[in-house]
Amino acid sequence: MTLxxxxxxxxxxxxxxxxxxxxxxxxxxxxxxxxxxxxxxxAGIFMLAGAEFLALILIVVYVGAVAVLFLFVVMMLDVDFAxxxxxxxxxxxxxxxxxxxxxxxxxxxxxxWFITPEVAGGSVLPIDAGVENTRALGQVIYTRYVxxxxxxxxxxxxxxxxxxxxxxxHKPGVRRQDIATQVGRRPKDAVEVVKVExxxxx
Amino acid sequence: MTSDLTDxxxxxxxxxxxxxxxxxxxxxxxxxxxxxxxFMTINGLAIGLMGAVLVLLLFAPSDGxxxxxxxxxxxxxxxxxxxxxxxSIGALLVSVSAAEEHALNKFEYPVLVLLATxxxxxxxxxxxxxxxxxxxxxxxxxxxxxxxxxxxxxxxxEAGLKYFVLGALSSGMLLYGASMVYGFTxxxxxxxxxxxxxxxxxxxxxxxxxxxxxxGLAFKISAxxxxxWTPDVYxxxxxxxxxxxxxxxxxxxxxxxxxxxxxxxxxxxxxxxQIVIFISILSMVLAAFAAIGQNNVxxxxxxxxxxxxxxxxxxxxxxxxxxxxxxxxxxxxYLAMTxxxxxxxxxxxxxxxxxEQISDMKGLAxxxxxxxxxxxxxxxxxxxxxxxxxxxxxWQVFLAAVEARLYWLAVxxxxxxxxxxxxxxxxxxxxxxxxxxxNFAAAPMELTVxxxxxxLFVITYVFTFGGPIARMAEIAAASLH
Numbered sequence: 306m307t308l309x310x311x312x313x314x315x316x317x318x319x320x321x322x323x324x325x326x327x328x329x330x331x332x333x334x335x336x337x338x339x340x341x342x343x344x345x346x347x348a349g350i351f352m353l354a355g356a357e358f359l360a361l362i363l364i365v366v367y368v369g370a371v372a373v374l375f376l377f378v379v380m381m382l383d384v385d386f387a388x389x390x391x392x393x394x395x396x397x398x399x400x401x402x403x404x405x406x407x408x409x410x411x412x413x414x415x416x417x418w419f420i421t422p423e424v425a426g427g428s429v430l431p432i433d434a435g436v437e438n439t440r441a442l443g444q445v446i447y448t449r450y451v452x453x454x455x456x457x458x459x460x461x462x463x464x465x466x467x468x469x470x471x472x473x474x475h476k477p478g479v480r481r482q483d484i485a486t487q488v489g490r491r492p493k494d495a496v497e498v499v500k501v502e503x504x505x506x507x
Numbered sequence: 508m509t510s511d512l513t514d515x516x517x518x519x520x521x522x523x524x525x526x527x528x529x530x531x532x533x534x535x536x537x538x539x540x541x542x543x544x545x546f547m548t549i550n551g552l553a554i555g556l557m558g559a560v561l562v563l564l565l566f567a568p569s570d571g572x573x574x575x576x577x578x579x580x581x582x583x584x585x586x587x588x589x590x591x592x593x594x595s596i597g598a599l600l601v602s603v604s605a606a607e608e609h610a611l612n613k614f615e616y617p618v619l620v621l622l623a624t625x626x627x628x629x630x631x632x633x634x635x636x637x638x639x640x641x642x643x644x645x646x647x648x649x650x651x652x653x654x655x656x657x658x659x660x661x662x663x664x665e666a667g668l669k670y671f672v673l674g675a676l677s678s679g680m681l682l683y684g685a686s687m688v689y690g691f692t693x694x695x696x697x698x699x700x701x702x703x704x705x706x707x708x709x710x711x712x713x714x715x716x717x718x719x720x721x722x723g724l725a726f727k728i729s730a731x732x733x734x735x736w737t738p739d740v741y742x743x744x745x746x747x748x749x750x751x752x753x754x755x756x757x758x759x760x761x762x763x764x765x766x767x768x769x770x771x772x773x774x775x776x777x778x779x780x781q782i783v784i785f786i787s788i789l790s791m792v793l794a795a796f797a798a799i800g801q802n803n804v805x806x807x808x809x810x811x812x813x814x815x816x817x818x819x820x821x822x823x824x825x826x827x828x829x830x831x832x833x834x835x836x837x838x839x840x841y842l843a844m845t846x847x848x849x850x851x852x853x854x855x856x857x858x859x860x861x862x863e864q865i866s867d868m869k870g871l872a873x874x875x876x877x878x879x880x881x882x883x884x885x886x887x888x889x890x891x892x893x894x895x896x897x898x899x900x901x902w903q904v905f906l907a908a909v910e911a912r913l914y915w916l917a918v919x920x921x922x923x924x925x926x927x928x929x930x931x932x933x934x935x936x937x938x939x940x941x942x943x944x945x946n947f948a949a950a951p952m953e954l955t956v957x958x959x960x961x962x963l964f965v966i967t968y969v970f971t972f973g974g975p976i977a978r979m980a981e982i983a984a985a986s987l988h
Contacts, residue, residue, distance in 0.1 A: 449575050450575075450577075451574065452573070452574035452577045452578055452638060453574075453577065453637055453638060453641055456629065456638065456641040456642065456645060457641055459528065459622065459625070459645055460641065460644055460645045460648060462532075462622075463619070463622050463645060463648045463649050463652070464648060466535070466615055466618065466619065466622075466652070467619075467648065467649075467651070467652035469615075470613065470615040470619075470652065470656065471652065471655055471656075471658055
């Protein structure tokens with residue numbers, strides 16, 4: 306057994322097991338944590354397949370941002386997941402149909418691979434083995450595709466402006482911290498010395 | 508794998524777009540770092556910037572293909588970009604006086620309009636399926652935000668959301684079509700796709716891709732059967748925003764439609780001509796009948812714009828250079844009529860606020876004769892009565908259809924225009940022959956100027972602007988092949 310194969314089985318076994326746990330665990334926080342585990346192991350499989358850029362992007366984007374966002378949502382929103390999952394059984398028939406279709410498609414893909422391996426393996430654009438993914442992307446993204454790269458940047462800018470202009474509200478009466486005012490505060494502005502007669506109170 | 512850009516001067520065909528990006532970001536920065544709301548300043552600067560870009564386009568033209576085929580500047584794109592810029596400038600001008608009441612007096616509004624205009628110009632210049640899609644999304648995303656900008660109004664928010672959901676659906680269809688075209692030709696660049704199609708018999712997959720592409724674009728120009736969002740969005744969005752929606756984005760999407768069909772898919776013209784004829788007839792007929800029952804001016808204009816897209820597509824159905832020239836002329840005239848009409852509607856302010864119902868326009872001719880005259884002229888021009896501009900625009904597209912032996916298409920078009928005369932004339936009747944009920948405020952100066960210019964354009968079109976526009980449109984149409 307070669308070492309990559311060994312790692313492949315480890316990664317895929319953990320990945321499948323944690324994916325199962327995502328839907329099986331009762332606590333939604335546990336589900337999200339298992340989801341993160343599944344993502345990391347999937348990234349490991351990508352790494353073994355030679356797609357190191359995809360592997361790192363998966364960790365950065367999905368683990369770093371999406372899963373943490375899920376975690377926030379799960380913890381901050383008061384969703385009763387037990388209540389939500391109550392009527393799930395009635396969807397079973399359609400889930401079985403979808404599952405069978407998926408299984409058949411998987412068999413067809415695998416079948417075509419066994420029958421005509423040369424077709425399934427052939428790619429329209431052969432991958433240059435001497436250049437790793439990240440370098441290959443870097444070679445074109447700022448040169449050949451610079452226009453699209455910049456255009457996509459402007460689209461994101463519009464998304465950002467839109468999100469702010471549609472949701473940001475300046476509430477009146479909100480107390481903001483003003484360091485200068487705090488530092489410039491004098492005792493006479495804040496402290497009042499009162500001479501209290503004994504037995505009377507203020 | 509290198510860039511085709513050697514120095515800054517190689518970018519000359521894209522200078523207008525670059526100027527818009529840099530200007531938009533600068534205006535955004537000015538808006539963000541100013542303590543007070545400087546809507547008026549930013550709006551004025553945005554109008555000035557677009558005016559400068561317009562001058563740059565008209566007087567320092569530079570053609571070419573840039574960014575490894577992603578971007579093209581030719582006579583056609585220049586013609587359409589000039590129209591888009593005029594539309595955006597007009598929309599910002601007419602929103603000055605009404606901005607506060609429509610809760611648009613935020614500096615983000617002109618900035619988003621600038622970015623939407625940038626997206627439209629990139630759409631017009633798109634020469635690759637990927638740049639086409641990115642530009643379309645840039646334009647659409649800005650428009651969704653602008654539609655919902657009046658965020659405390661339930662109707663505006665609904666309009667924005669509806670536009671967003673349906674727009675996302677149309678983008679999905681367009682992308683699906685683009686992926687099929689790429690799959691069956693192996694190319695994303697439009698010129699290369701044309702060559703690949705011309706090589707052999709078109710496959711059924713390619714036709715499928717074409718249909719989906721055109722369905723996605725028909726959404727953007729709001730042609731029937733993809734028009735459902737238009738009346739709701741036009742009615743719900745603040746009126747200045749509706750003025751913007753009705754003018755510039757339609758021109759840009761129509762330009763893209765023409766470039767894809769007449770330019771890229773020229774080798775299979777019989778296939779797309781069927782589609783264009785179909786949506787053209789449906790748009791003309793449905794709009795003519797659906798507009799009859801409308802009481803809201805903005806809904807009426809929405810249906811009217813659907814109908815006019817149908818008329819413009821009559822020219823494209825011909826599949827000839829004269830037809831494309833007709834489309835270009837039609838869009839120019841449509842733009843002038845739309846901006847003029849919205850300038851009139853935005854100056855209709857009674858004691859109760861801005862007027863949107865047709866019944867509120869009763870007796871307008873007695874208190875504000877100038878506005879009433881301009882509205883009447885616009886209505887006659889929209890019907891297509893000679894000697895107004897609308898007549899010559901329709902003449903051109905119907906002539907192209909007749910030359911292409913599509914007699915029945917031209918007949919249906921003329922009949923649809925006759926039916927549409929009913930609802931246009933209803934407004935004229937309400938203004939001139941009903942007893943006045945409201946007091947109307949005087950129109951602000953800039954609206955009077957826009958109304959005057961649009962009226963002048965429409966009335967004197969045949970003597971003044973008609974000739975030059977027809978010549979420019981002819982050069983533009985010729986540059987597509």
